[in-house]
Amino acid sequence: MANRKVSPNLDLNNDVAERRTRGESIVHLAFGEARLPVHPALKGQLAASSGENAYGAVPGGRAVRREAAGYFSRRNLPTEPEQVVVAPGSKPLLMAVQFVVPGDLVIPKPAWNTYKPQGLLAGKQVYEVDIPAECGGVPDPVKLRETVRAARAAGGNPRLVVLTLPDNPTGTVVSPELVREICAVAEEEDLYLISDEIYRDVVHDPATPVLSPAEVLPERTIVTNGLSKTLALGGWRIGVARFPDSTWGNSVRDGVISLASEVWSTLAIPMQEVAAYAFSEPPEVRDRFARSARLHGAVARAVYRIMIGAGATCRPPTGGFYVYPDFEPKRAVLEAKGITDAQSLFRYLFDEFGIVVLAGDNLGDDAGALRFKAATSLLYGHTREEQQLALDSEDPLSLPHIRDVLTRIEEAFSKLVG
Amino acid sequence: MANRKVSPNLDLNNDVAERRTRGESIVHLAFGEARLPVHPALKGQLAASSGENAYGAVPGGRAVRREAAGYFSRRNLPTEPEQVVVAPGSKPLLMAVQFVVPGDLVIPKPAWNTYKPQGLLAGKQVYEVDIPAECGGVPDPVKLRETVRAARAAGGNPRLVVLTLPDNPTGTVVSPELVREICAVAEEEDLYLISDEIYRDVVHDPATPVLSPAEVLPERTIVTNGLSKTLALGGWRIGVARFPDSTWGNSVRDGVISLASEVWSTLAIPMQEVAAYAFSEPPEVRDRFARSARLHGAVARAVYRIMIGAGATCRPPTGGFYVYPDFEPKRAVLEAKGITDAQSLFRYLFDEFGIVVLAGDNLGDDAGALRFKAATSLLYGHTREEQQLALDSEDPLSLPHIRDVLTRIEEAFSKLVG
Numbered sequence: 119m120a121n122r123k124v125s126p127n128l129d130l131n132n133d134v135a136e137r138r139t140r141g142e143s144i145v146h147l148a149f150g151e152a153r154l155p156v157h158p159a160l161k162g163q164l165a166a167s168s169g170e171n172a173y174g175a176v177p178g179g180r181a182v183r184r185e186a187a188g189y190f191s192r193r194n195l196p197t198e199p200e201q202v203v204v205a206p207g208s209k210p211l212l213m214a215v216q217f218v219v220p221g222d223l224v225i226p227k228p229a230w231n232t233y234k235p236q237g238l239l240a241g242k243q244v245y246e247v248d249i250p251a252e253c254g255g256v257p258d259p260v261k262l263r264e265t266v267r268a269a270r271a272a273g274g275n276p277r278l279v280v281l282t283l284p285d286n287p288t289g290t291v292v293s294p295e296l297v298r299e300i301c302a303v304a305e306e307e308d309l310y311l312i313s314d315e316i317y318r319d320v321v322h323d324p325a326t327p328v329l330s331p332a333e334v335l336p337e338r339t340i341v342t343n344g345l346s347k348t349l350a351l352g353g354w355r356i357g358v359a360r361f362p363d364s365t366w367g368n369s370v371r372d373g374v375i376s377l378a379s380e381v382w383s384t385l386a387i388p389m390q391e392v393a394a395y396a397f398s399e400p401p402e403v404r405d406r407f408a409r410s411a412r413l414h415g416a417v418a419r420a421v422y423r424i425m426i427g428a429g430a431t432c433r434p435p436t437g438g439f440y441v442y443p444d445f446e447p448k449r450a451v452l453e454a455k456g457i458t459d460a461q462s463l464f465r466y467l468f469d470e471f472g473i474v475v476l477a478g479d480n481l482g483d484d485a486g487a488l489r490f491k492a493a494t495s496l497l498y499g500h501t502r503e504e505q506q507l508a509l510d511s512e513d514p515l516s517l518p519h520i521r522d523v524l525t526r527i528e529e530a531f532s533k534l535v536g
Numbered sequence: 537m538a539n540r541k542v543s544p545n546l547d548l549n550n551d552v553a554e555r556r557t558r559g560e561s562i563v564h565l566a567f568g569e570a571r572l573p574v575h576p577a578l579k580g581q582l583a584a585s586s587g588e589n590a591y592g593a594v595p596g597g598r599a600v601r602r603e604a605a606g607y608f609s610r611r612n613l614p615t616e617p618e619q620v621v622v623a624p625g626s627k628p629l630l631m632a633v634q635f636v637v638p639g640d641l642v643i644p645k646p647a648w649n650t651y652k653p654q655g656l657l658a659g660k661q662v663y664e665v666d667i668p669a670e671c672g673g674v675p676d677p678v679k680l681r682e683t684v685r686a687a688r689a690a691g692g693n694p695r696l697v698v699l700t701l702p703d704n705p706t707g708t709v710v711s712p713e714l715v716r717e718i719c720a721v722a723e724e725e726d727l728y729l730i731s732d733e734i735y736r737d738v739v740h741d742p743a744t745p746v747l748s749p750a751e752v753l754p755e756r757t758i759v760t761n762g763l764s765k766t767l768a769l770g771g772w773r774i775g776v777a778r779f780p781d782s783t784w785g786n787s788v789r790d791g792v793i794s795l796a797s798e799v800w801s802t803l804a805i806p807m808q809e810v811a812a813y814a815f816s817e818p819p820e821v822r823d824r825f826a827r828s829a830r831l832h833g834a835v836a837r838a839v840y841r842i843m844i845g846a847g848a849t850c851r852p853p854t855g856g857f858y859v860y861p862d863f864e865p866k867r868a869v870l871e872a873k874g875i876t877d878a879q880s881l882f883r884y885l886f887d888e889f890g891i892v893v894l895a896g897d898n899l900g901d902d903a904g905a906l907r908f909k910a911a912t913s914l915l916y917g918h919t920r921e922e923q924q925l926a927l928d929s930e931d932p933l934s935l936p937h938i939r940d941v942l943t944r945i946e947e948a949f950s951k952l953v954g
Contacts, residue, residue, distance in 0.1 A: 143818070149591075151590065151591055153590075155587070155589070156586065156587055156588075156589045158932060160586075161586035161587060162586075162715060162733040164582065164583070164586040164806060165582070165583035165586050168578075168579035168582040168583050169573070169579060169581075169920075170573065170574075170575050170771060171573070171574045171769050171770065171771045171772060172569065172571075172770065172771045173567075173569055173770040173771050174771055203594065206773065206800055207800060207801055208807045209798070209799055209801055210628075210799055210800055211801060213799050215756035217833075218658070232798050235798045236798055238798070239635070239795070239798065239799075350589055351589050352589065352590065352591040352801075353588055353590045353591050353592055353802075353804060353806075354589060354804050354805070354806065355624065355800070355801060355802070355803075355804045377657070380627070380631070380650050380653045380654055381627055381628055381654070381657075382624055382625060382628050382773070382800065383625055383627055383770075384771075384773070385773075385774045385786055386624065386772050386804060386807060387771035387772070388582060388771075388772065388806075391806060402939065421807050485565060502587075
């Protein structure tokens with residue numbers, strides 16, 4: 119730990135800041151932030167809670183645990199308040215679970231770039247298993263079984279698998295069939311699951327079926343969630359975990375609460391009040407979920423079409439606000455421009471077009487693959503007014519400020535492969 | 537980590553809640569919360585920041601880092617914004633430093649009960665060194681040297697020492713002379729220091745000299761602080777660390793930022809805005825510091841006098857809001873009541889008088905010693921109005937609601953030793 123490096127993202131942000139200072143216009147797609155205004159009701163709730171300053175209970179107060187339990191229960195996961203722990207973001211909860219649950223970690227490849235460092239911090243081996251062709255956020259079930267058996271044969275102890283539903287970085291929602299297959303492997307191989315469902319309410323089409331592994335394997339699945347993505351509250355750091363109502367679940371929850379008491383105490387009380395309100399899902403919050411999902415879907419699909427149009431393969435986005443194209447079909451054309459891997463593709467897009475993406479290898483993907491993640495949630499405008507317009511529009515792609523940036527991206531990718 | 541227990545404090549809180557439900561009046565002195573209202577200016581600041589929802593920079597934004605640098609600079613620690621990192625409480629910062637700095641840990645005995653579990657979490661050996669007769673928060677310098685040398689001779693690697701100025705649990709401020717002695721040992725023995733100064737602005741008498749080890753050993757001392765105690769914002773979770781302006785300091789800071797990016801991302805942005813405002817120390821904040829310190833001092837000294845009156849020995853409180861009496865002089869009397877150690881003393885006070893203290897062994901002290909910590913900051917009243925009265929009074933001991941509870945404590949301790 120002594121010589122940990124500053125994340126490469128920070129260097130990148132410095133580069134971006136420098137070029138912006140020189141007056142360049144940069145299209146920054148490398149950061150998973152839902153760039154939308156705070157809903158006025160949430161602002162009001164925070165202000166109304168500004169007199170609350172007591173430390174409060176480590177796992178969160180009664181109100182927020184009860185409302186979060188209701189939130190989960192309305193999503194086919196019957197939940198008692200005692201199964202819920204809130205925290206300053208879902209990151210600390212994910213980390214605490216890794217410290218508390220013994221054994222090694224399995225994550226999808228590619229995956230959100232925090233699971234692996236957390237696993238290493240908790241002293242775990244981290245096994246990365248390829249995602250299937252149809253979606254991300256889950257390891258291919260056949261490869262999962264192979265990896266676990268091979269690892270055990272070699273003396274390893276894989277025990278905990280992280281799934282991301284809907285997925286960051288691929289922007290896809292895993293099918294219920296595939297969830298069942300993974301759960302079958304998990305049960306057979308005595309694995310436990312963390313289902314990171316922070317994009318749970320960013321499913322573009324309400325008709326898309328979403329099956330949480332906690333519905334299939336309730337005794338073995340911990341669910342994490344938060345308000346950063348669905349309510350655009352990344353900067354408020356509100357996360358939640360739901361532990362199984364089982365002996366194992368209670369023991370992990372108690373371990374997480376114990377660790378929380380030593381590391382972060384609790385979620386700030388005014389934020390707990392905001393969370394209690396949001397998890398109660400009054401009409402204005404449900405309306406906001408719906409508008410956000412519509413907007414995220416429309417813009418993600420537009421960028422998807424641009425990628426396909428430029429000759430990439432790409433899983434169609436169905437949840438979250440990302441696309442994860444693969445420019446392998448254009449390797450020959452790109453090679454002629456000196457682009458031979460994820461980093462040189464990223465660098466070319468940045469240098470030539472001022473477009474910043476996250477290279478696939480930063481997400482655990484093969485360094486040689488011509489893949490990257492683009493967060494399309496940063497395209498809704500630079501001002502609160504533009505963002506609000508985008509949120510309220512039934513056809514956000516028709517808004518000039520969104521059309522303009524999509525055109526710029528389209529032109530850039532057309533040149534890239536031209 | 538798999539079988540961590542829920543902290544005994546939680547069991548205690550359940551007991552307290554149960555007895556309160558039965559209508560019993562409990563005097564809870566076992567929790568280090570400054571029970572005072574939020575200053576209206578801070579409430580306004582939180583409300584005014586309710587539109588801020590971007591993730592922001594991991595170590596904190598420019599404004600809060602600049603203002604915190606100013607805060608430290610005004611306390612004889614010239615500081616650049618780059619030396620500052622904010623976080624959701626000082627706990628995560630203390631933990632991150634333990635993960636980033638290699639080597640084992642030395643803490644005072646007794647000490648705040650979070651340093652040791654954090655050290656163990658970070659895989660460290662934890663050495664506990666007796667505090668001197670005159671104050672707490674620091675190991676006795678002679679014993680510190682002995683412990684370090686003996687540990688090294690036995691193959692250990694003590695490298696990091698935590699000091700608490702002013703101290704929790706003893707409520708004392710270490711003298712500048714003693715700080716210099718400890719710093720001399722630290723330099724000689726190649727030790728690094730964490731100076732936990734979260735009670736920095738709760739020094740009862742403004743004339744009391746306070747010397748931070750960061751003034752003596754600037755290249756080797758990390759300072760942590762926060763708003764939980766001085767501005768009674770425990771439930772808002774606002775902490776700050778100041779890293780040395782040295783190669784070592786930069787490297788630890790970068791490691792902490794890297795770890796923060798994987799574990800908690802950043803301090804919630806509305807809380808950063810509150811912190812920027814508070815650290816800028818406008819007149820109303822300075823006035824609040826002064827009123828709080830006056831109140832904390834008056835009540836801590838009153839409880840100290842009760843302990844002395846009951847025959848205990850006790851270091852006179854000079855900072856923070858604790859007393860840490862030792863009933864050794866009354867051992868014979870107490871033994872006749874079945875009180876033979878810290879736990880039985882704690883239990884007797886709870887069962888017989890409904891007075892809850894924190895037994896010394898929970899703070900790393902000898903289990904056989906008749907010592908406990910009492911947080912006197914919980915005696916300012918049950919309502920915001922009572923608390924505000926206490927804060928505004930030039931003679932808080934004359935207020936009926938404070939006089940009453942002090943009388944109850946006095947009667948209890950008189951019976952205890954009677």
